[in-house]
Amino acid sequence: MHDDYVNGDDVVVPKKRASSSSAKDDEKDDGAVALLDGFQRFRFVEDCSYEACPYRFNLSHFHCMRNDCGYAFCDKARLKQHTERHKRLDNVMGDDFEQYRPxxxxxxxxxEHARTANHFHCLKCPFICTDSSKVTAHRKHHANIEQIRANGFEKFTANTACEQKACGYSEKQTHYHCSNGDCGAVALSATQMHSHNMKHASS
Structure with a gap:
């Protein structure tokens, strides 16, 4: 996280300002500024309305206008860098996670991380993490589960009771039960699941 990040709950999103001659003059003094979509520039005499902004009424600066951000910076070189950061995180999270800032x-x-740390919540289960690299691994876990279900099986780990009365693998090792009707047959690998599905297909 950038040091000059502005927390989302401190943000009052300003309305877009109409351009003025004074603003244009200031841009000439400060060099041409080509703003990317999603950013707004504030001169040092203008109120950016971000209560936690360290540059407010102090320095000409920029703000990311995303509702979940508000990042403030003075260096124009960070425009592209910050945009790429959002693209990377959006790609990592997909539609499966939500990110929350401190x-x-x-x-x-x-x-345990509420209002204290940047963290991610899975929208499909109670999983929480503070490391974005774990988001990718967890999304793969859900994709794997969904593929198993699409193949007609339910996965049970060694820590999960499968509720099959005669199952000798319940709470002992990872295994899979057929979800086709009342079948409930057990499989220990993808190969066994495939073979079992072939039996259903031929019956």
Missing amino acids: KVDCQRPDC
């Missing part, structure tokens, strides 16, 4: 309420009473 001091932003994730509205999960049991979350």
